[in-house]
Amino acid sequence: MGKRTKILYGIESAGGGSLKHLVYLVTKLSKEKFEITVIYSNARNEDIRIQLDDIKNRGVNLIHHSMSRNIHLLKDIKSLFYLLKFINKSKFDIVHAHSSKAGFLFRLAAYLKGVERIFYTPHCFYFQSSEGIKKRIFIFFEKILATLSTKIIVSESEYRAAIDNKITKDSKLEVINNAISFEMYKKNNQIRQTLMKYNIKEGNFIVGSIGRLSLQKDWETYIYTANEVLKKYPRTVFLIVGSGEQEKELRRLIIELDLESKIKLTGYVTDIHNIYGIIDVFVSTSLWEGLPYVFLEAMQYKKAIVATNSTNQNMIFSNDNAYLCPVKDYKYISRKIISLIEDKQLAKRMGEKGRELLERKYSFELFAKKHLKLYN
Template identity: 30%
Template sequence: MKTKIVIISETIMDGVGKHIVDVISRLDYEKIDLHVIHSRDRLDYRFFKLKEDKADVVQFYEVPEMIREIHPKKDLESYLKVYALLKKIRPDIVHCHSSKAGVVGRLAARILNVESIYYTPHAYAIQNRTLSKSKYVLFVLIERFLARFATTLTLNVSEGERQFALNHRIGNEASLKVLYNCVESIWDQDQSKNVEAIGAIKLKYDIPEDDLIVGTVARLYTQKNPEEYIKIAFNICNATEHVTFLWIGEGEFLEDMKQKVKTAQLEDRILFLGHQTEIEVFYLLFDVYLTTALYEGLPYTLIEAMSSKTPIVASNVTGNNELVLPEETGYLYELGDIEEATQKLKHLIEQSELRDQMREAAYHFYKAHFTIQEMMKAYSELYL
């Protein structure tokens, strides 16, 4: 008899979406009967393709009322719909991803006495340093309650995230387990095709052939801290020639960032390119990866950067500091210290031999810990 599993997630985009799509794409459907409950709005192209590819083996259910924001009426409607679906499906395992599904899904599964209830936070909401004190206290209490009464096992994506949970008494040693995000190697793909694609990108965006590329892949919203990124980029552009910055991704701050760059008359050197589908090619184009994130779980983008042999300069926050080995695979800087970030990035830009050393070290670190085969082996053991 197959193991019946329900995955619940309000969002299936960005890092959370990549994680869920990667897992669903690789499960053994001779042993697993999978059902996926999701929202209507926060979905991306990878998920829509997955729905087509797996339509014959996976059941998908849309719950439009499940939204990111706190909304008592819609949250109640969302809970009732998820409860009804779980009661009908009668799963052996419910696995909830991120905060909203983590609340709605775990409560419904607990009331229905589902045997195994798993939760992957993908960074706790309370890691957000911009939260108001009232929201922080409320979210801590909710996470503690659910961890104790409605969770069989929490799967943290990094040791730092797990320690954060322990420090805030969200679960205990036995109820928290690290299961790293992992990816397929970008470097090991067909390079002949990528060389042509890289040339086309440079031609399309008028990037000088001899420019060094500092790249970022992220949504433009508060967590990713684009204001700090742009200050660092301004410093580098004012001090160094032949460097181009590329930010891949859309979001609420996209037009604002474009305007700031235009006002500084640096629109030819700091490019915000919005949504792109051939992300792997951009990673291979980057000479250095830069992230200024306020907080993380375990960012896929840094693992992808390492898998493409790209050294990293990153804010010293949970998740980032578990992936970057200082002075070996890249540099960490203290969040908010623009001068430190600028100096470390400038040093890496100017030292080609150092970049080459870090490229190889980053790739070896990825190979040792973050291949997709390792992640799926762990999921097979968990689910079966």
């Protein structure tokens, strides 16, 4: 066996779509060709630890190093010196950073230590969530770090954000959309048991949304949307699937609106295929997104999608598998959901069109092949 290419992956946010993306990527790369190390920050729940174990069991060198999610000068400087020492000792051929904080620390450390190939996958640029002076500061740093990068790997919507904000020249941007491996997703064959678990009657129209309970997802708009729909169709049930820092305030809002029996917070769900098995429509009210895996999963399970057109989501979907809505416009979003309640065959057709689009545009084989081409 010849000399293997040494790759260091860095990820601050050990959870959600960014970790799923990394798991897909490292488990696809040949152990004969690549020697892989992953440095990650804190794992948020048990399911994530299972994914990390899966990476480790495939021969990946997995290292925990706690990084501050927010800007913290002292902690960030300590992390930078840790990475400088680590990269200097291990002599990597490639450093590939995932998410904004790791994108800053790993790219800078790799550049200072003379790593020849430096890649960055933002999983939604941080400036996409900011306004005013804060946004200008984040754009400035992205521009500086782009000069240190060999390639920045983006989804189509992130590509447009990078070009519109003049982050870097077109030739440094590589569009590789997220993708899912169909065989990794179980069939949803426990519908009755799942309905019983969440105390939902058979025949109810079920709307679902999945994600971290954070400001980004704008759950307040989702709850007000539910309130509007329920005025006309009180037998509808809304699911909020996930955990996070906003849980208490979301529960308070649900109680204020007297919707405890209609909006169900499930907490974090490991067997997510069971959720997709019972919902009729997938809804996202996010303020910003890249190409989240929940969209691809909804398409995998043939669910119609209603989503805010927060950051060029119109580049993700075709015209016939999703309704795109203005951000925070809960009345507009509710009207689109009502139209699907009133025409269930339309919802079914939209789900089928979404699956066709997924197979055509978000191929896992293409995802892996494009990364391999960059690395080789």
